[in-house]
Amino acid sequence: MSQKIRIAIQKSGRLNEESLQLLKDCGVSIDNGKDQLKATARNFPLEVLYLRNGDIPQYLRDGVVDIAILGENTLIEKGKDLPILERLGFSKxxxxxxxxxxxxxxxxxxxxxxxxxxxxxxxxxxxxxxxxxxxxxxxxxxxxxxxxxxxxxxxxxxxxxxxxxxxxxxxxxxxxxxxxEAVLTVSPSITEQRQQILNTLKFRMESVLKGRNFKYVLLNIRNEKLDKIIDILPGMKSPTVLPLAESGWSSVHSVVDKNKFWDIIEELKAEGAEGILVCPIEKMVS
The missing domain is CATH 3.40.190.10 (Periplasmic binding protein-like II)
Known part of the structure; x- marks a missing residue:
């Protein structure tokens, strides 16, 4: 891709830090110099412009930037005509x-x-x-x-x-x-080529954000309790069940919504689950 997509991010503060962390988690490496107003990604066709939050909606309308991460409150105040492509779940x-x-x-x-x-x-x-x-x-x-x-x-x-x-x-x-909360929005004048780059970046963001919302859970359970455990665990389609070396036992693997995590863990314990291991999920690709 010869063109670069231009993204606006707040110049400083928590929204700036969490926006850059999201791009990093999406595999986008940005060379940030001290007090730079513009930076280019090393491994993705993207250029970052560091702007005042309140100025970003007009830059989007003017086509100076193609996309932006900014607070939804700023969009409501100054950019109601601009669409929310993705809610990003931070800077609430x-x-x-x-x-x-x-x-x-x-x-x-x-x-x-x-x-x-x-x-x-x-x-x-x-x-x-x-x-x-x-x-x-x-x-x-x-x-x-x-x-x-x-x-x-x-x-x-x-x-x-x-x-x-x-x-x-x-x-x-x-x-x-x-x-x-922080949201991703887009310029009404984005070109078709840059829209293709945006689609790639948005796919990565969705995978990262989905991963942040779930935990990976592994546990051991006696086979006679398997049906009850499977009823508790949602999984993507259904939990993965593997036999253990010890006869009569199985290992169950699944993903759990982080907002329901502790309630589900208590239910699993009550049904006899042992050796419960919980891991973060870096990315979740649908």
């Missing part, structure tokens, strides 16, 4: 409204006519309009958490991950407007 957060801790709050109606500081004016306007509330928005690019303490606003709208930033600034979360 909420976009919420918060007010000073000592302030009484009963419902979103309490924000009527109040001053709200935010970097997400479109999201706030749409949310408040859906609740029949009108407020005075102050657009701030940066640390909005200090706005109430300096008298600039009565409330804020911002990203909430752990809630520690709100706590430090004597604020409390009162309305969760949306949840967000």
């Amino acid at each position: 957060c909420k976009v919420s409204l918060a007010i000073p801790k000592g302030q009484k709050y009963d419902s979103v109606k309490d924000l009527e006519g109040k001053r709200i500081a935010t970097s997400y004016p479109n999201t706030v306007k749409e949310y408040l309009a859906s609740k029949g509330v009108t407020a005075d928005l102050h657009i701030i690019n940066g640390s909005v958490e200090i706005a109430p303490s300096i008298g600039l606003a009565d409330a804020i709208c911002d990203i909430v991950s752990s809630g520690s930033t709100l706590f430090k600034n004597n604020l409390k979360e009162v309305e969760q407007m949306l949840t967000s």
Whole structure:
């Protein structure tokens, strides 16, 4: 392939690190120099542009980049016309409204006519309009958490991950407007040749992400309990069963959804499973 696909990634922070880790897990080796704004993959037709998160939707529309990994919250705020190709499962957060801790709050109606500081004016306007509330928005690019303490606003709208930033600034979360995670999106003007490269990269991403969502489980069980164990374990089609050297015993291999993992392990133990071994799955190719 003579052409390279151009991907936009946030310049710094957690989203940057986890995006680059995903590409690495997809077998894409990127030469990253200090403070570089652009880098090229050594072993895949891909070029990385490091951009401000809020600028990425316009770069996609203009065809400067072909694809991007960015926060869904940014797509909702600035790129609703751009499609989500893949939810990537990392950099999860909420976009919420918060007010000073000592302030009484009963419902979103309490924000009527109040001053709200935010970097997400479109999201706030749409949310408040859906609740029949009108407020005075102050657009701030940066640390909005200090706005109430300096008298600039009565409330804020911002990203909430752990809630520690709100706590430090004597604020409390009162309305969760949306949840967000990293997503893969694409330019409307991507060429056919670059679309083919995207299809290859997307296939790799899907295999990596699927692997992250499952665990590989091996266990030993007496043959008379095999049917019960097979009922518990889902597997891709069905569990793999192999006879052990010791008569009357079998080894059972399967994959388990990580979100149901501990419940399934408890069931397996209750049915007499022994020597349970759990392994991470690097990739899962369908």
